[in-house]
Amino acid sequence: MCGRPPGGAPVGLCHAHAAAVLEWGETEFGREDLLPTPCVVCGSRTGVKRPSGWACAVCEWRVGDIVDGELPRPRVDVVYYIRFDDRIKIGTTVNPRQRLQRLWHEGVLAFERGDRLVERRRHAQFAADRLGRSEWFSPSKALETHIAALSAGVEDPWLRHARWVSEAIALRG
Known part of the structure; x- marks a missing residue:
């Protein structure tokens, strides 16, 4: 305790000591x-x-x-889940930003690592909810539960994708 803490401070430190702790925290963390x-x-x-x-x-x-500009971007296949109106599309791509710019959608629900094989498995898994022969599905409890599991703990699916790309670059050295 070093005297009278600033109003509302959780710890009894004066301005000078609080500033010193803040500076130390920025250096440490x-x-x-x-x-x-x-x-x-x-x-x-x-x-x-x-x-x-x-x-x-x-x-x-x-x-x-420096990212070696001569090396191509790593291939990171993803299965994406997007919503438009009362439908959910399950698709796959290696470039989600480019692909999703071309599709009408209201939001990206989740990304899942995987290629066409994983996409086909998801289409088969949720076949009862499929709209015709398209890649669009009616929201069902099973599909919503699957998407919730994929997005658990993920604030933004794009951050997860960025992490996968970064990991792929790091793994190739």
């Missing part, structure tokens, strides 16, 4: 802020500033590390 430039791996603007430099808060790519 980093400070989340906007990156100087978008992340070259995932495009996120959110970063963590540490004494050693900036890192992307989404994929943890260190700002300044």
